[in-house]
Amino acid sequence: MKTSDAGYAVILKELQQAAAQLDQGQLTYLAEAVSSAGRVFVAGAGRSGLMMRAFAMRLMHMGIDVYVVGETVTRSLGKGDLLLIGSGSGETKSLVPMAEKAQAIGAVVGALTLAPESTIGRNADFVVKLPGTPKDQAEHEASTVQPMGSLFEQILLIVGDAVILSLMEKQELSGKAMYGNHANLE
Template sequence: MNTYKDLVHTVIQENLETLMAVNSEQIQQLITEIQQAKTIQLYGMGRMQLSVRGFAMRLKHMGFDSYVVYDTTTPCIGKDDLLIVHCAVTNVELNVIQLAKKAGARVVLLTAHPENEHGQYADLCVRVPGQIFGTETETHSIQPMSTLLEQSLFLFTDIVTMMLMKQCNVSLEKMKNQHTNLEGLSGDFA
């Protein structure tokens, strides 16, 4: 039976292999798409939405106009806007992608499978090859189902956030000032 430390090592190695496989030119293209967008809308289902929400929050902290698709405050999408889809393998995601393209938005996919039909509609596919189906083109994982891709996308978008901070000259202080002040932090932590 695997021990906790064995599992930690394996999970970290799987994420390292997945993240190191991402093409640096695609990462820079993603950053350029974000910088040029009027508004940024992000979409993901299930556990993928955890990375979507985290990235939308950090984009907002940096001063980008970002939203999560289907939230009540998300505006119409259109020309000069950007849709970023995490995973992009289901019919639901395909529908969202097609609607965004029809409205004139640019579409970026963060996916293990840029070769699928979804990728045909995208302006940019960033291949993050974490396991989702267990195919040969994915990083193999001992973790269940699409767990590796979910983890890798969360880490990937956090790393892209740090790259955006540097390229856009956004300080940590500015980001802290954009963060909610309704959490009730007090004393030395405020």
């Protein structure tokens, strides 16, 4: 079977393989960090940034005080806040200074990356190791036929949604109840 004949099946198989590599302890820690933070700030660049924005939206739907770094309505980060950075390489030039500044301020920094040994990973208080790019293939089992960082970005979105489900269960919150925070000026 050619990839083009059933691309969705290939993608789903890759996602299953990648998900099997996730460390449940790291995901639990991430959920606990979100629930114990004063405020949550998310950052990412490119498509990874879009996945982090999607995560921020779901956190907002839950009633969590959340901000996307770089937006005009984003407040200042402070001690006790949580900065979550999504970066496959962990070396994104615009994100490295954010991690360093957040550390200096006394905020907690979490990195969602495939490179825990990266600059952002080393500057983080905790790392959620995600699989997912062709560069990743030589060292890890999460190989992919998808272009560039697609697998990483997909697993980043899924991890965000899995954390949301965990928080919903902990707070005994239903998806229906979350609609009260959904945008109503659309």
